[in-house]
Amino acid sequence: MANRSCIIRLSRYKNALNRLKGLNFVRVFSDNLADAAGVTAAQVRKDFSLFGITGNRRGGYKVEELADQLNRILGKNQLHEFIVIGVGNIGRALLHYPGFERSGIDVAAGFDIDPAKYNPQSQPPVLPLEQLGELIKTRDIKLAILAVPDYAAQQVLELVLSAGIKGVLNFAPICLKAPPGCIVNNINLETEIENLIYFINAAENRK
Ligand code: NAD
Secondary structure: OOOHHHHHHHHHHHHHHHHHHHOOOOEEOHHHHHHHHOOOHHHHHHHHHHOOOOOEOOOEEEHHHHHHHHHHHOOOOOOEEEEEEOOOHHHHHHHOOOHHHHOOEEEEEEEEOOHHHOEOOOOOOEEEHHHHHHHHHHHOOOEEEEOOOHHHHHHHHHHHHHOOOOEEEEOOOOOOOOOOOOEEEEOOHHHHHHHHHHHHHHHHHHO
């Protein structure tokens, strides 16, 4: 069974592959992908072997074929609809980010508790929380992004899970736990920045 780090590497290989495709590469070698993803060629081969992807020592991998395989594994061969809860700074930016469309991600709607944010006519619409359950059900939506304040995050998590959401990306700076059968990925920007600061300081101190 692949772990989260392995799937993150597959996304990086897929992005590198798309760049190489744009440069008209027909074949790639694990070294090419390893360089682009910052790992060893052996790691690339190990990750691919988990999914039965085999290359050829002399000829490498066919770019088109490998791109199809990675897209299928990562679910990129179909459109995925998200909802965004909390249409403030982060939520608004996500709602209108044009790059998602290219990646097969479609934001179906935003939801907020503040009536001043409602805009059912906008694209995507911003709706009251009371309409969340129905939209999830009728469109069979499985994914949600939480961009609410930390004090509201647990309650909003319970709301979306009870409405049928299975995967949550949480931007609130608290670590939310998922019950069995659901996945919550916590993105804590402060932690990531602290991490950067620590390693930059550590590198400077070694000089
Ligand atoms: P924001 O205050 O601009 O927006 C939060 C939105 O959530 C508001 O529109 C509010 O009405 C709505 N909301 C509050 N309670 C709700 C509820 N129960 N149900 C539905 N909507 C509700 O906040 P932001 O800057 O967009 O940040 C969102 C989250 O991301 C916060 O937890 C914040 O700590 C975190 N974060 C933000 C940044 C940033 O740069 N903006 C950086 C790091 C972390």
